Structure formats: structure tokens, C-alpha cells
Amino acid sequence: MSDKALLQYQDKTFEFPVIQGSENELAIDIKTLRAQSGMITIDPGFKNTGSCESAITFLDGEKGILRYRGYSIEDLAEKATFLEVVYLLIFRELPKADALAAFQKDIVAESHVDEEMKKILDGFPKSAHPMGVLASLTSALISFNPNSVNASSDKEMYAAIVRIVAKFPVLVAWTMRKKKGLPLDYGDDSLGYVENIHKMMFKKPSQEYTKNKVIIDALNKLLILHADHEQNCSTSTVRIVGSSHAGLFASLSAGISALWGPLHGGANQAVLEMLEAIEADGGDTKKYMAKAKDKNDPFRLMGFGHRVYKNFDPRAKIIKKAADEVLNDLGIDDPILAIAKGLEKEALEDPYFVERKLYPNVDFYSGIIYRALGIPTEMFTVMFALGRLPGWIAQWKEMRENNEPIGRPRQVYIGENFRDFVPVENR
Numbered sequence: 001m002s003d004k005a006l007l008q009y010q011d012k013t014f015e016f017p018v019i020q021g022s023e024n025e026l027a028i029d030i031k032t033l034r035a036q037s038g039m040i041t042i043d044p045g046f047k048n049t050g051s052c053e054s055a056i057t058f059l060d061g062e063k064g065i066l067r068y069r070g071y072s073i074e075d076l077a078e079k080a081t082f083l084e085v086v087y088l089l090i091f092r093e094l095p096k097a098d099a100l101a102a103f104q105k106d107i108v109a110e111s112h113v114d115e116e117m118k119k120i121l122d123g124f125p126k127s128a129h130p131m132g133v134l135a136s137l138t139s140a141l142i143s144f145n146p147n148s149v150n151a152s153s154d155k156e157m158y159a160a161i162v163r164i165v166a167k168f169p170v171l172v173a174w175t176m177r178k179k180k181g182l183p184l185d186y187g188d189d190s191l192g193y194v195e196n197i198h199k200m201m202f203k204k205p206s207q208e209y210t211k212n213k214v215i216i217d218a219l220n221k222l223l224i225l226h227a228d229h230e231q232n233c234s235t236s237t238v239r240i241v242g243s244s245h246a247g248l249f250a251s252l253s254a255g256i257s258a259l260w261g262p263l264h265g266g267a268n269q270a271v272l273e274m275l276e277a278i279e280a281d282g283g284d285t286k287k288y289m290a291k292a293k294d295k296n297d298p299f300r301l302m303g304f305g306h307r308v309y310k311n312f313d314p315r316a317k318i319i320k321k322a323a324d325e326v327l328n329d330l331g332i333d334d335p336i337l338a339i340a341k342g343l344e345k346e347a348l349e350d351p352y353f354v355e356r357k358l359y360p361n362v363d364f365y366s367g368i369i370y371r372a373l374g375i376p377t378e379m380f381t382v383m384f385a386l387g388r389l390p391g392w393i394a395q396w397k398e399m400r401e402n403n404e405p406i407g408r409p410r411q412v413y414i415g416e417n418f419r420d421f422v423p424v425e426n427r
Helices: 033-037 073-079 082-091 097-109 116-122 130-144 154-180 193-202 213-225 233-242 248-259 267-280 285-293 314-330 335-349 351-355 362-372 377-401
Strands: 004-009 012-020 026-028 057-060 065-068
Touching (some): 004 033, 012 033, 065 073, 065 314, 082 377, 097 154, 233 377, 248 377, 314 362, 335 351, 335 362, 362 377
Antiparallel strands (some): 012 026, 057 065
16 A cells, blocks of 8 residues: 555646554545645535544444444443543543542542532523533633643643533533522532432432432433544534633533534434424324435434444444333333334334435434433433533543644635725715
């Protein structure tokens, strides 16, 4: 294999090195393209453009492979806790027992959120979208932690990471409790990380908290499955904001805003809104499957297929089982969930969807679980952000440690050529 790629334009030939990744992915290094040729590339959506070299997540969409730091998503979802995966993504290796215990102890010590944050939360009406609230609260943390993180200091980096990993679940829980009109709740130091998240979100003031193993296991899997996903829209946003040497909390707030969109993290909310619309129209799943196949119909089937995975989303296989377990354990009779199961069955059997590999994806099943747990639809993307937090942190940390240059894409200008200015009275 040649280690050079040749670009020929008119009578000139330009050489560029070829980079090979550890999984044999190939990339043409075009850092010197403009200097050599005076040209740039154009790639809307960056579908063919690598912005960095990363050691965090490997994804093969054609084969349906997802790995964090070399570990398969199947093994991690089945055998690891979310906090182990948090440690793995950020610090490169699965923690030994003593390191994990110390990490959790440090998180517990930092889990208090300044009481003045409640005043900020009180300023939002109940109608405010939880993602807007969460982004604002995350950004507001900067006010209570004003010192910029010295990325070259392991001690400062660790302190900042522990601080946000500890406080973020509190912000998530407060955001939901505000939405549901419940009193704000702190966690319980005796509980594990995921159990504590569940307690803070769902404990009612008049009841004792009781742990449900099926629900905790499902939440653990959901958070692990969402923890990182290579250079997606929100992750790229975190890295490019951080490349200006913006702080960790500011970069994370930007990532939350990017995640909010219905084409990204908002997809699981869009799934439930679609199911509610189908129910309002009589609940005929066959009718809507036919609409989805009609190229002239504007209806779009949400939660099926994936931009990256050209086969079955490996995360969907894992979470489908968890969704079935949660529904069976809770014994919920919900017409919306019945419609979801009907769409799933038809899509897995209909040749049109099977041939095009339009299988249910992780957003489809995560929405089903969140609804079954009683999480408001508008909170679904907040739960996605909670899972994605360690991936964002790991990507930001890697970017700063690699001293990557500030992100500054080029463009091809297609506007007007030079024009003389005409005074207003002569126009």
C-alpha cells in the first residue's frame, strides 16, 4: 500500500501522506493542501472529513461495531457499571477496585450544588424546555467555579472532572423536578452513582425511596450506551468550543445546546411525539408504515435507521432487551407503548424496511423506556446528555492534551463580487 495520495489538477500533481488508524482506517492528511495548491476541500456535513485523531471510541457503521477504548459496547453494557465506563472514557483504562472507590468517594464529596443555583432555576417558568434549563445551569456553574482549568495540570483536570461528574446529575434531577412541580432533592451518599440519580429524580416527599433492580439496570445500560459516539454533532461542538481554550463547563454547555436538536439528541423525543400523533389519529400502525414507504408523503418514521450504522444499531440490540424487561416488570398498559411495539414488529418483518436495513435504533427504544419510567417527553434529551457527559469530557480532555489548534473551517464564497458603495440618496 502506498503511503502517499496524489491529487492531480490541470498540469500539477500534489502529494499528501496517508494516515492509517489502529483499526486500519485510512485518511489523507491534507493539512498542507492550501499551501501547496491554493485549493481547499468542501464537504458539507463533514461526512468525509476527519477533524482529529482520537483514541476514545471506535465505530464501524457497516459492521455495526461500537467500542470504547477497545472494549465492545456489548461487554460494557452487560458487565460494567456506568461509573466504570465514565472512568474508562476519561482516564483511558477500566479502574481497579481501589481507584473506583476513590473516584466515587471524590464524586460524593463534590456532589453539593450551591444553594444560589436554586435561585437561577426559580427564574425559569415551568414551561421552559428542560434542555434550555440544563444548558443554562451548566453554564452557570462557571460562576461558582470561576478559575479556568489548567489543562497541563493533572490535579486541576481531575478536580474539574470530578466536580462536573458529581454536580451534573443534581442539575438533571432538579430540571425534571422543576418540570413536575416536585421539591428539589439532594442525593444519598450511601447509594451508587446510578441509584442516586434515580433517587434524586423520582423520590416523592411523602415516600421512602425504594430501589428497583430492573429499572436501575436499564438506566445503567442506557447511560453506558449513550456515553460516547465518536465525532458526532455535539461532541464536535465540545471540541471546537474547547479548541479556543474555553473552559470545560462552557464547552459542555455548548454541547448540550448542540444535542438539543431533533436530528441529534432530540430524536428520542421526536419518536414519542410521533407515537402520540399516531395515537391521536386512531393508532393504525399499518397506515403509518404505508405512509413511511410513500415517497410522496411527508411523514417521516422517527427512530428507525441511523446516519452512521448501515446495519442494525448495536446499541439497539442491547436496549431492546432492557425495554422488554422494564415493560414486563412494571406491567404498564399504555396505548403509546403498544403502538411502538406494533411499529417495531412490522418494521422487523416488512421486506421494505428489512432490505433497506431500517431497523429500530437506540432512540426508539430509549424513548420507550423513559416513558415507561414516567420521565416527561421533554426530559428525554436531558437523559441523553446525562449519559453523554463522560464522552464530552473525555473528548475535551483529549483535545486539550493534544494541544489541537483552534477550529477554523474554510468556505467557498459564492456571493457578490466587488461592488462600489452607493450613497443612500442615489440607490
